[in-house]
Amino acid sequence: xxKGHRMVTESSIAPRRRRNTIEMRERRQALGFITPAVxxxxxxxxxxxxxxxxxxxxxxxxxxxxxxxxxxxxxxLLTSSPEFWPALRNSAVFTLLYVPLNLVVAxxxxxxxxxxxxxxxxxxxxxxxxxxxxxxxxxxxxxxVLQPDGLLNGVTVSLFGWELPNFLVDQNWAMIAxxxxxxWAGMGYNMLVLTxxxxxVPTSVVEAAQIDGARGIRLIVQxxxxxxxxxxxxxxxxxxxxxxxxxxxxxxxxxxxxxxxxVPLVMFIYNTGFKFQDLGLAAAGAWILFVIIIGITALxxxxxxxxxxxxx
Amino acid sequence: xxxxxxxQTHRPAPLSPATAVxxxxxxxxxxxxxxxxxRGERLGLIGAYIAVIVAAVxxxxxxxxxxxxxxxxxxxxxxAPPTLIGSEVRWQNFLEVFxxxxxxxxxxxxFIVSIAGVLVVLAVSATAGYAFGRLRWPGRDIxxxxxxxxxxxxxxxxxxxxxxxxxxFGWVDTYQSLIFPWAFTAFGTFLMRQFFRGIPFELxxxxxxxxxxxxxxxxxxxxxxxxxxxxxxxVFTFLNYWNSYLWPLVTVNDYNALGTLPIGLASFAxxxxxxxxxxxxxxxxxxIPTTILVIALQKHLVKGIATSxxxxx
Numbered sequence: 001x002x003k004g005h006r007m008v009t010e011s012s013i014a015p016r017r018r019r020n021t022i023e024m025r026e027r028r029q030a031l032g033f034i035t036p037a038v039x040x041x042x043x044x045x046x047x048x049x050x051x052x053x054x055x056x057x058x059x060x061x062x063x064x065x066x067x068x069x070x071x072x073x074x075x076x077l078l079t080s081s082p083e084f085w086p087a088l089r090n091s092a093v094f095t096l097l098y099v100p101l102n103l104v105v106a107x108x109x110x111x112x113x114x115x116x117x118x119x120x121x122x123x124x125x126x127x128x129x130x131x132x133x134x135x136x137x138x139x140x141x142x143x144x145v146l147q148p149d150g151l152l153n154g155v156t157v158s159l160f161g162w163e164l165p166n167f168l169v170d171q172n173w174a175m176i177a178x179x180x181x182x183x184w185a186g187m188g189y190n191m192l193v194l195t196x197x198x199x200x201v202p203t204s205v206v207e208a209a210q211i212d213g214a215r216g217i218r219l220i221v222q223x224x225x226x227x228x229x230x231x232x233x234x235x236x237x238x239x240x241x242x243x244x245x246x247x248x249x250x251x252x253x254x255x256x257x258x259x260x261x262x263v264p265l266v267m268f269i270y271n272t273g274f275k276f277q278d279l280g281l282a283a284a285g286a287w288i289l290f291v292i293i294i295g296i297t298a299l300x301x302x303x304x305x306x307x308x309x310x311x312x
Numbered sequence: 313x314x315x316x317x318x319x320q321t322h323r324p325a326p327l328s329p330a331t332a333v334x335x336x337x338x339x340x341x342x343x344x345x346x347x348x349x350x351r352g353e354r355l356g357l358i359g360a361y362i363a364v365i366v367a368a369v370x371x372x373x374x375x376x377x378x379x380x381x382x383x384x385x386x387x388x389x390x391x392a393p394p395t396l397i398g399s400e401v402r403w404q405n406f407l408e409v410f411x412x413x414x415x416x417x418x419x420x421x422x423f424i425v426s427i428a429g430v431l432v433v434l435a436v437s438a439t440a441g442y443a444f445g446r447l448r449w450p451g452r453d454i455x456x457x458x459x460x461x462x463x464x465x466x467x468x469x470x471x472x473x474x475x476x477x478x479x480x481f482g483w484v485d486t487y488q489s490l491i492f493p494w495a496f497t498a499f500g501t502f503l504m505r506q507f508f509r510g511i512p513f514e515l516x517x518x519x520x521x522x523x524x525x526x527x528x529x530x531x532x533x534x535x536x537x538x539x540x541x542x543x544x545x546x547v548f549t550f551l552n553y554w555n556s557y558l559w560p561l562v563t564v565n566d567y568n569a570l571g572t573l574p575i576g577l578a579s580f581a582x583x584x585x586x587x588x589x590x591x592x593x594x595x596x597x598x599x600i601p602t603t604i605l606v607i608a609l610q611k612h613l614v615k616g617i618a619t620s621x622x623x624x625x
Contacts, residue, residue, distance in 0.1 A: 026448065026449070026526055029527060030526070031449070033530070036435070036440070037436050037437070037439065037498075040436060040495065044470075044477075044493050044494075044496050047473075048477055052473040055473055108363075117361065125606060125613070127367075128606055129602075129603055130371070132606050133599050134599070134602070136557050136574040136577045136578050137574075137577060137595040137598045140578075140591060141377075141378040142374060145374050151394060155394065158393040184371065195614050196615065241466070247558055248574075266468050266558075269471075270471075270561075286469040286472055290465070290468075
């Protein structure tokens, strides 16, 4: 693989011994270089994962006595917890609304902000600022915007005389408000991922398609989208994973309400663990979430053969 | 390949077409290929501009509104019909935030935790990346695969047991618990390894021939070359720590002493829902460092995301 190995075999016996001690030293030093990371991962990832498995099999209050209960936590969640299935449904609804909307807006903007648009760098920065803004700050801003006397309702009333519903406490609108805010906050990331992919499309390919008569929508749908489908796939996988983990947006916008209509899985896990202090049940919920994420991701990888085109 | 482009990420000099600053109107740059010539194309371009500007207004409106709300007297934030500017412009709202809540503490905590987090992540990622990318040792590739495997576990699965680990360590309500649990992500190690592998081995051989061991080679030859990769990792690590909400919510009970900015903002919202003016001032303040970072790095944004896949979410 490297010069060092060849030199070992070529050198005579006395230098070989020296070479070996050098290699031994390198191994020892490699151990030194790797130890902090290995220790850290062992303590802060491997240990918690193992612990999470154990905890999910226990009745494990924050303070007080633990008791082994086997798979009871899982059974409780799936059969008798009144809030688990609604949380699962909320997460599913959020994902189904959020991911397509996010991708469509991101793709639309990345296509629009092509080389023809002057000052597109400024626009990109603007669309990206919400991505790096603390999600708590974004949620608070949107809480103000969506208030009955906030920006949105105020504008529609004074311009058109439309009185809008009170989004954050309305059964039908609360989830839509959470989705809209999340698209605003997260879309810029995918926009840049897709922009980067579009910039790698060779001009010759686009020009050839144009000479063949592909323009406008046809050029986009039949040439550009297939060419950047690996990036779209990547964006879709990552966005679905992150949407299954949504927490801060509903927590701060609606508090999960009205009722439990905007409580997603992670908020359910958080509430179960830290509000109701049942860490065992929460750990079981986290494992179910993990299995769902892995399952969806695996499904996507299987489905990608149908629509993702790779160059080689 | 990815390391090659990553290295370019922070090289300021040559401007590629992708990141080039737009030239003066009518200048030679403006007359690039693909500029519209026919009437239909010109209409298309006008349509594209209109769409971009409408989208920009929609995206900017909440931020602008938040900013102007932060300057209003508190009883004028929610008014029908809405106003942009209140009866007076109260810049003092931005100061009042600091006396209304322990906001100085929140900001200080956020900086302490974020900067310490960045330092730990850089040190651990660089050393481990060097061991994986440049040194030979038995079992290296197996250990590396195990490292990458840990990336599959989402934070949400770890939060519950991590809290118990913090209880065991006695770290609940300490800076350590805000910094260490998420500083050992295999992602940084992976990024640094990829970068280090792109450095020519001859450089290192030369140092070795001159008698430098791995430690000196790492510190004096490899690390000085890694500035751009370390910068990318530092920026995104900083953003992650600065913005993180779920974990501080779990591990901090004493908000007045250990609250970070997101925690402070959120507690604002529940304790003082009526003071929208101060809440918005606090919100704007919390955005300043992240916005500065993005504007400073805007030229590298597209490439950095394309090559590293970083971005925080």
